[in-house]
Amino acid sequence: MKHETIKPSQRKRYEFIEFQLMWEGTIGRKLLKDKFEISLQQATLDLTSYLDLEPKNMTYDPRQRTYVAQSNFRPAFVEGEATEYLQHLEMLHHGYRAADEIWPASVPEFDAVRMSSRKTDPVILKTVLRAIRNRHCVEVMYVSLSSESESPRFLYPQAIASDGHRWHMRAFDSDKERHSDFVLSRIEKVTIKESDVKEIPEDDEWSxxxxxxxxxxxxxxxxxxxxxxxxxxxxxxxxxxxxxxxxxxxxxxxxxxxxxxxxxxxxxxxxxxxxxxxxxxxxxxxxxxxx
Structure with a gap:
């Protein structure tokens, strides 16, 4: 109950405090100030108020002039799972975050497999998303690796999905009368057919x-x-x-x-x-x- 009334911005700073205590063992005013672009006074208030909420989790070390995690530390605002730490490294590795935007204060030497990007034309993706929103048909030129057919396909996009390596468009194929997956990066051209509207069967396999x-x-x-x-x-x-x-x-x-x-x-x-x-x-x- 004592944590339910905390404002989201304050909760995020408490999460950061616990993240540092969990993985670095210490948390100081300057690190908190720099990460959230707040004043030193606010950083001090955050640390002391967190200590009031969770007094068993950290203690002030005057020699180091910082707060250190206690041996019986138990997180209250984060899960304390390894994935919380590793996700920051993945975001840094894939370029989703810069080094000063992730939470680990000291980044270890690391590497990860970087998948070759399946390039999808943003215009094609925007058109597909529009067709999903408005339930429109699209005329698609699609390069299939299982067929040499070059004829246009008339599809009704329903959703997009990732298999972990590439993104697909889940769509009803009006020619084959079934729902199928189409790799977005293999769509060469897509055109909205606003006037061509029909009742689409329920995608039972999706639901x-x-x-x-x-x-x-x-x-x-x-x-x-x-x-x-x-x-x-x-x-x-x-x-x-x-x-x-x-x-x-x-x-x-x-x-x-x-x-x-x-x-x-x-x-x-x-x-x-x-x-x-x-x-x-x-x-x-x-x-x-x-x-």
């Missing part, structure tokens, strides 16, 4: 939620299975994922499965991350494979 149940490969040694259960934060030895049926193929690939590699008429039930699908038959039915 249907599928439960994907994963577990460590039972052939692993017990110690290895236990490690995977901790790594994926499993409950009772399983990782339960709620995914859109339309996104199921991409989730399977994300967790190291190759849905196109079939054994006995179904997915080969072993991922590159040593995981198995518990409900394999159900997942196979949900994939609705097409030739």
């Amino acid at each position: 249907t939620i599928v439960y994907l149940r994963l577990r460590p490969d039972p052939n692993l040694a017990e110690r290895q299975r236990e490690r995977l259960e901790v790594e994926y934060d499993m409950n009772d030895g399983e990782l339960l994922l709620q995914v859109r049926q339309a996104m199921l193929f991409y989730y399977l690939r994300f967790y190291g499965f190759n849905p196109l590699e079939v054994d006995g008429g179904m997915i080969r039930n072993k991922s590159s991350f040593s995981l198995n699908i518990v409900n394999l038959e159900e997942i196979e039915r949900c994939l609705k494979r097409r030739n």
Whole structure:
């Protein structure tokens, strides 16, 4: 209850204080002042008011002239998860934030895989977004890697989605009478057809939620299975994922499965991350494979 009336701007500064205590072990007035462009007086007020709220989390060290985290530190404004720290490094690495905009006070040496950007024309994206908002048809010149057809396609965009590597347009294909995914970077030209309006069937695969149940490969040694259960934060030895049926193929690939590699008429039930699908038959039915 004591935290519910705190203003959002104040809460954000408390989150920063806890972030520093969690990962750096200290927090001082100047760092708080510079990060949020506030006065030293305000920074002092923030630190003392935080100390009033969470007196067991930090103490002032006159020798270092800064606040230091206590051994029984327990965050109240942040989760205290490793992802909170690592996301700042990812934002810096991908250029979403500058070095003075992320929260780690001392950035360690690090590197990360930088995916080659799938270039999407902003004009094409704006047109697709407009068609989604207004429920319009678009005429599209699309370069498909599975077909050499160069004829225009008439599509009704419904949503956009990412498979982790590239962005797709989820659209109803009026020629094939089905909803499909179209890679945005493969659209060469798109034109709104405002006058061509029709009733679009419900995209059942988009609106249907599928439960994907994963577990460590039972052939692993017990110690290895236990490690995977901790790594994926499993409950009772399983990782339960709620995914859109339309996104199921991409989730399977994300967790190291190759849905196109079939054994006995179904997915080969072993991922590159040593995981198995518990409900394999159900997942196979949900994939609705097409030739």
